[in-house]
Amino acid sequence: MTSSERDTRTAVDKALALLTAFGTDAAVGVGVSELARRAELSKSTAFRLLGTLERNGAVERAGTNYRLGPMLHELAAPVTMPETDLVRDTFTPFLAHLYERTRQTVHLAVLDGPNVVYLNKLHGLQHVPAPSRIGGRIPAYCTAVGKAMMAFNPALTEQVLASELAPWTPRTVTTPEALQRELARVRAEGVAFDREEIRMGLVCVAAPIMSPTGAPVAAMSVSGPTTNYDPRSMAPALRAVCGEASKAYAARLRALRRHS
Template sequence: MPSHAGTPGLPLLEKAARILSAFEGRRSTLTLTDVVRHTGLSQTTVHRVMDQLVQIGWLGKDGRRYYLGLGLLELGAFASHHNRLRRAALPHLIALHQATGQWAHLSVLDHGEVLYLEQIGDPRHSTMPYQVGARLPAHCTAAGKALLAFGDTAVVQDLAGDLAPRTRRTLTSGDSLHSELAAVRAEGVAYDRQECFSGVTCVAAPLRGSGRALAAISLSRAGEHADLKRMAHQVAHCARATWASLFDSSRRFEEARREAAGPAPEGDTATVLSWLRFHEWD
């Protein structure tokens, strides 16, 4: 059992992490006493923190027993989803960078912003004004346009009413954005002609089958005279190759899951957690 020494001074996040770790393995439901025994924290602290975790949906409660809540499971699935995307895309991003010498990116759409999950480039030759983990407005980035064009129309409608300019070339009217997205759907690629950063151009292609875009592959370079049309062909090819890798990985994962675990009982928290850990595809 963990020692109680020094626990009063622990940060709140570390206390919460200790409490959540108590539910590892097959301990799908625990009492307050169980969690106190596992963490070494005081009963008062555990009760207070667990109540807060219940309120935000990271824990659930049934009588005197606690269990991992759907909010935490959704968060884990979201992280796992991004991890699979990155693993599938990484070799193709590296190949795209090597073939072009430019910066290759993988990104997803999150609440009207582009979130960059991966970035491959050579900082000795050029730099980008953003890094992995950065968020940029979707309406003025090539990746954002690719995702909006093949995404939820409600998101586009929300954005169209408030298009903040970042450079003198940024699209700032709803009509211009809708026209641009129509062109993206027709051509299958999107462009950023110094609309987000002065001196940086970009081309992107959606990662998708016949439905909505799951992510976007993009290629960026500094300078006004980038051959965007030639780059567009290479980016589209990279997106298709990444999609094929992701689809093949998904098929292999589902086959392995069925063979290893069989059908998961509905509502079984321990089984769902096991599935999420397996879903990391180590």
Template structure:
């Protein structure tokens, strides 16, 4: 009996994760039938598992269906990258927002995607697919390009060798073209996205470099009609440099006497 229960536990965890990841498409709310269809699980199984997820506040339920619960948000604050990075970045993101009144993002790389760890909504934030905790392909976003440009040669090569995903008709799907753009980003320290994630929106991004490695990147997203490249580029680059200095200072303060830095 114990062996059977041991086998079932990973299977149950996988099913619960499939239910939570059913919201990856950006939907705020899903019905039970939607969850069953997206996870390819029997409706009875989904009904049983969502009960436990609601009990632990990983999902919330109302008359319209289910949505991600506050428990996930509370857990996300315990992730080390968010603890250090979000706290350090918040003043710089707020300054950037106050200077532009446009949407600003902070993101990190996870595999072939950018994961957004912070976002301040601008006055014209309509139709943007980004959300805190959400992910988009690296090659379709300014933040993703900045992260990819300053990743290792192995990471860039692996990314460029796979089929490039497209979100809009403007997304770059030619590896040679993206490789040229990444080289330009390394030379200038600025990455641009031109309607590649959302039609009608453009953005400029800059990497947050610590010891030459992009630990994060930040961006400003604006409507095409409001794009002011020189001013926006200078603002985001200044903020990224400030955050990089803050992170380096924090790491040096954690250096043990006569020893190596932590992290």
């Protein structure tokens, strides 16, 4: 649309154009200027409409960018698959045990392409606002749970390294080289860290739960405020609980095969 042409679209048309403009970047996030360009809107109009969409849960802030919000995720949520039920039912008792050992906020997540999906979350006594929510999706590269699983998934790692690593905070790892180094440390140490990479003031440690074949099935994490929480102190408890969860998952699979 040229500057001389009058935009005759209704406000609803323009809002839908903005939502469509996210495209494949819906989970990573897109800046206002880029969304305005894609939707053929002025930046001021895009900013105003995004504010309305944010108040209604259709979009949410992702650092300096916007991404699709919880309302649209809930509308588009797929029917729960039996495998997801198996993972959640098997690991939730271990998540509760991890909470009892740490008294911090704990998460259970799985991979969905280049994103993590949170299956369960228990809030700690020191609650810190976080973008994670049950059923929510966040790019794997800027979360501890995501890095814990990516480190043992070469195909996904290659896919993520070839894509844009948008910054959610000033501390987000945004270069392929730095992310590769982090994933190598995860493989060596068995735990991954998020050091204010998804939200300033929030740090997290995570470990993978492995299948009998050595592939990551899920991950658990322990998060807390930077003011009085050292994520490294939770690494031993996390490794122990995730190790027990891996054994329980293998036993559950053996039982299912016997009765199938």
